[in-house]
Amino acid sequence: MTTVIFGAGKTARQIAEKAAALGRQAILVTEDRLESIADAETLRSAASLSLLTETHLKGCNGGIGDFTLELQQNGGTKTVKAARLILAEPDRRTANYGVYGLAPSDAVICLSELKARIGDPAGFGWPEQAPKHLVFLHGISTESTPAIAEEVMTAAVQLQEAFGVQTYVLVGNLKVAADGLEALYRKCRQAGAFFIKFTDTSPDLRQDKDGTVVVEYADEITQQRFTIRPDMTVVDETIEPSEKVARLARLLDLEIDENGFAQADNVHRWTVGTNRRGVHCVGPSRGILSREEKALDAANAAAALARESGDPPADRAVIDRGLCIRCLTCFRLCPYRAIRFTEEERVEAMAEACERCGICAAECPRTAITIPGLGRKELMPERSAASDAPVRITAFCCSQSAKPAGQYARRMGRDLPAGLDIVEVPCAGTVSLPHLMDAFARGAGGVMVLSCHPDNCHSREGNMLAKQRVELLRSRLEEIGFDPKRLSIRTLASNMGVEFGEAVEAFEKMLVDLA
């Protein structure tokens, strides 16, 4: 079982070590040159490890347990087989000179440069040539992060204690929501650092020709005006995903978050999980994490490697070769990238990768895809409605949200409509137009689709696809003179018992009023 780890940095190595301890072979793949990798020799000499430098991913086929990667190295291509893939690329940092309208100079440096000087004081002529007064510009007009705040405060303590520098931290919201940071903040102040906070105002920064900065500001509480003339100003940095992460996410068809990190901002994604089974994303590849969170990621990725993948489940999507016209609708819409091309250029669903959301089957224009248990004849209400109910309602309930919400409502003693028939579906995306029409044909006076909230769908946009179908069918129903209000969709979460009750009761009342 080979694991390909993209990256050769600290997190990548931690995981490789853990993989080795589990007896798993790991290949580190990096676009970097050998010279730019710290301590590359140790990496190359490790028995359970190989290192591919200056190597670019060109393509990926297959799924968990059986990925085929096409890699390019020195102009040649090579194919590598892997059971699992891990993205462990470092992030990218941009110094915020522009944010503060300053130009880098001898007197204006960024946080990373300051850390380099603190790490090698003699090399920079410190402590003799260390500044006497130093201003940090930190999270003003942009929001910083605990990771950066920790570096700023650690540096401030070192400057105060080891080099006798008077430091001033000019800050908007001080981000202390990580382990030990509030204590560090207190320590920083005890060491003599001044913290000046800005809420609705910001300091006036003027950079002289010699590169030094003059800082003027009004204290927000006392309104008193102050001027600082530091001999060094340090701008903080913004953490972003690296271009490598963006490229890998594109090539591997991974969901990205709005900042471009290779993990969707979806609460249902496992810590180091992505939308693809067997593809994991850790540390700086998945977001801006604190030190302790990065360590947890490495452990969780190792846990993924330790697991044996079992037999593929039997209830997954199957594509009928005779009916499939290779229109690729399923390929485009599968949130889990479980559809692949075979060597005979057929389209095939991989049982190991399929999560059984039902989206492909509902969207296939040829109805060539079947999923056991989700067919038109199979998706039936769990219990028939009482015969004396004023109206019968079929509610397609997502098993992740509305189904438990309905159970919660019932257990709370909520008097749900007597004619309510619940059809549990793995995802609202399962509910196809035929499913909806069948429910009316079976005699429902109203049909509801109850899905997860936008951005909360386990299958990315099964909820939105269901909404599109409902809207389409509503307009068709209206054309034939059928009241479209009889078909409704709304979103819920698994813990919204009260809201479930309100929704179905209001729907029943509306249907009764219609009649």
Next chain:
Amino acid sequence: MTEKRVLIIGGGVAGLTTALELTRFGIESDIVEKSPFAGGHGIQFACKATDRCVKCGACVVEEKLRDVCAHPGIRLLAATEVMSIEKKSRFSVTLRRSPVSIDPAACNDCGACFTACPEGAVQQGFSAAHNPFYGAMEDRCSRSSGGSSCTICRDACPQQAISFSPEPAVEETAADAVIAAYGFTPFAPIDKPYGYGMFDDVVTNLELERMLRRKGLPLRPSNNALPEKIAFIQCVGSRDAKRGHLWCSKICCGSALRLAGLIRHRHPQIEATVFYIDIQTFGKDFDTVYPKYQEDLRFVRAIPADVLAADDGGLKVVYAADGTHESREEEFDLVSLSVGITPCTGAEKTLSALGIDQPENGFSGASRDPGVFLAGAATGPMSIAESVADAGRAAIEAAAYLAQ
């Protein structure tokens, strides 16, 4: 091959997740949860979605609890606590079950016990996965605490589902490794000058969460009416040097802003003000959502000094106004205190039996016993997402230990 069994102390999100992660290594576990309702604090939280999910993670706790209940390899023992634990060749553990027991098979959720209990000790569950759906809180039940012979709940039950054991029911069990996931204790704001416990309409953010989960509405406890103006006071018991609480609780900014956002989404006429020191980053989309909250909510960068009664039944919040040295009084009709995460109280005996160190801040450190692992907010403030990640770490460490 493996007959190894793990004892997990605490059925919050960290304990539940550790149990689920252990099953992936073929390891079975017993989760011991003191409360009748597993899922910890998170199971009581409301969904705070507006027109979309705001990533609070409350539904993740729900999901973990459901998965645990459905898993044959996990035994979830609610209303149970560890009485003693001793390391021999394995850990031998004595468990104590609540003296009031409701048989889930007989209970039909009618709620008669809930209505009948004069002490308010019988509570309703927070999730469809709570089985039985009603449970007796021992700290309120006069039978458990005062040794009374009250039988009101049992007599009220039409299903004969409730039984009392004369002595606490004791069970002996053994484990090869222990996961300490006993979580945190919310800061009790009783000695803060905010009138908690004195004014009905001063509530904690946890109480507001519960109210939204159970009623769907942010009501004023004094009159069950919707408020017009809500104040959220941050850092109550966190970042508090006077109390030696030198930590940020990490989760309260996200909790308050999301709660305020939800309330404003459902009831746009309600005004919401957040009193704060520094707004902390929460969620991956903070940079996008924070400007929206800044538009929608009012932010005051001051921690109030007092909450006083106003003449009309409202509450006066006293705080230092910007740009002056004077204090200002402003009226609100509901005040939510964002109470901090503090070290778990009541676990001291177990803690020392397990050889767990206690660092200066009072949370739990590492254990001297190689077979004891910590997970979740027992070790310090953690969000739901971080607790899940930490549980994954604890599970693989325990699995590696058991494989030795």
